Amino acid sequence: MEKNQHHYSVIMAGGIGTRFWPMSTQKSPKQFHDVLGTGKTLLQQTFERMKLISDTSRIFVITSMEFTDLVFEQLPDLPVENCIAEPMGMNTAACVAYASFKISQLDENAQLLICPSDHLILNESLFAKNVQKAMSESLKKEGLYTLGIEPTRPDTGYGYIQYIPSSKQVKEVKTFTEKPDFSLAKQFIESGDFLWNSGMFIWKVSDILEALKRYLPDMYRAFENIKSHMNTESEIEEVSKIYPTLQKTSIDKGVLEKCEKVFVLPARFGWSDLGTWLSLFEQSDRDPQRNAVVGEEVKLYNAKGNMIHIEGDRVAVIDGLENFIVVNTDDALLICPLKNDQEVKNYVTNLRLSKADKYI
């Protein structure tokens, strides 16, 4: 099937989360790992998924300069010019602005799907249908479109989107809320008009540029001034000059929360942001003793309900452990209770404080 020539996908692959340490490190973050043991890294899975939306020539990956080698290594099909290298990590607003200006110079009628590189989506064809729906909607009605996940539990690890109930498939957004505490999350679920913020956006490039101009005018102007350099040899040099001056904010905070024309499409395609070891555990295949195991040679005795991730050509013998996370890489070993999965980022902070940076 010939794909719509104005449909572009932008994969954001510059993140360096610490909640998946020690598998995910500053030098090799989570998106570059086969975290589910499927034989493909999360970035590779995302790239394959984007092929359902856009022709390969219209899939872009935006990442930090230092990760471009990893991107080319993992995505041999990606056109070289479609790897956008940020001079430094500046959060998602700058990332979206850069990709939008660049693509608008190629095609002012472009429609963009912006998505993270490290999420799990189980039902990919339903995902593609939802994206197509939002794409066609965004042509009819000016605005910023997002995919909201129908929540299945009062998760305190996600941001929530409240929509105005209506009979239409695509709803008008009422409010964005930060990660709630448990009782608030329960209220959100019970009310029925809250969705999880998936961080996946769909919009016409002209609409997002208009919104950037309005809500992040400094950032807009900085890119506007150098837009003629986009897709030329001087692009990197010019972008490097403005990048350090840009506001470090997320596209949610910087634009979506302020914008009045935001729409959400409630979706249920089996989604996880794989944000912590526990969420990965929940999405992994498990053995009869409920152990989720990734590793060449892992021998378990009296082990139940563990998340075990052993990298490299290494044997592991684990006896008598219950409901633990065990991660072993060449540089690090992590053993902690599954229920402490939110502590992982604190372990990393403490390593940083004790000047053990080289391990993180």
Add this chain to the structure above:
Amino acid sequence: MEKNQHHYSVIMAGGIGTRFWPMSTQKSPKQFHDVLGTGKTLLQQTFERMKLISDTSRIFVITSMEFTDLVFEQLPDLPVENCIAEPMGMNTAACVAYASFKISQLDENAQLLICPSDHLILNESLFAKNVQKAMSESLKKEGLYTLGIEPTRPDTGYGYIQYIPSSKQVKEVKTFTEKPDFSLAKQFIESGDFLWNSGMFIWKVSDILEALKRYLPDMYRAFENIKSHMNTESEIEEVSKIYPTLQKTSIDKGVLEKCEKVFVLPARFGWSDLGTWLSLFEQSDRDPQRNAVVGEEVKLYNAKGNMIHIEGDRVAVIDGLENFIVVNTDDALLICPLKNDQEVKNYVTNLRLSKADKYI
């Protein structure tokens, strides 16, 4: 102090125990590791201890051919000709016979201390005094002398030596017994005339050769036939011919248990054979939460009573673990309850059965 020119020490360093896996492996057994985190391997500690008994020129190390490089690397002071390479591991009787024939060719009046390379001795000067006492006793009275450790608990992991009570410091041995069960071990302790078999022996070389001739005549004859090659260029070749034909037995079983002239010197110099992770744990320095930790960078949270051994330049973060063994090497990870320390050899057997030999 000029040491007695007939005092020789023989360090047996050919063992490949599996109870310390994965630190101890077939390619690099326990004696070549700094198991206590002191900065010295057990072999190095033993070699230093032998210098209290013999001049360095009269300290010998007997090991398998494949470990000689490790020996030279760890003991740069050891004279090259004092490293005796067995063509294959054949248990301690062959090992003692080989070293005894070799040394008797150098000095027929030699007195030998034979000892394992992988034991811990805390009070080294008391150890040296005990050895000197046994050496002088063995000059006065023909026989095989052994150091017996005064037991501090009904340990079922050791062999026991029963002696005939007397007022003398050096006692006559009544029986050797294998590892007892717990109730028998308790009886041994209560009776007061049982000692732990330390596997450390002292004798005149002429006495042990006499005993070998009587109790292991085939082995004796095999070495007798090639003794003129000892300490010559043809030694290795000739030894390699006879070695496969030798009886594979321990010096305890093959000689001491049968011999009538065996003596034991009860000793209390702070000894452990460091036979399992638990015994190592008991001999290690511990932090206020009773964790024994060896490793470059180990961060503990809510961890109590663990034996933690992290090799290499690797960070470990361990949270919520109590009374566990955690060992991490380049090739393997072991996590098991401390109370299961006797299971370690079974884990290794199972790895062998599942053809995961390369990890053991």
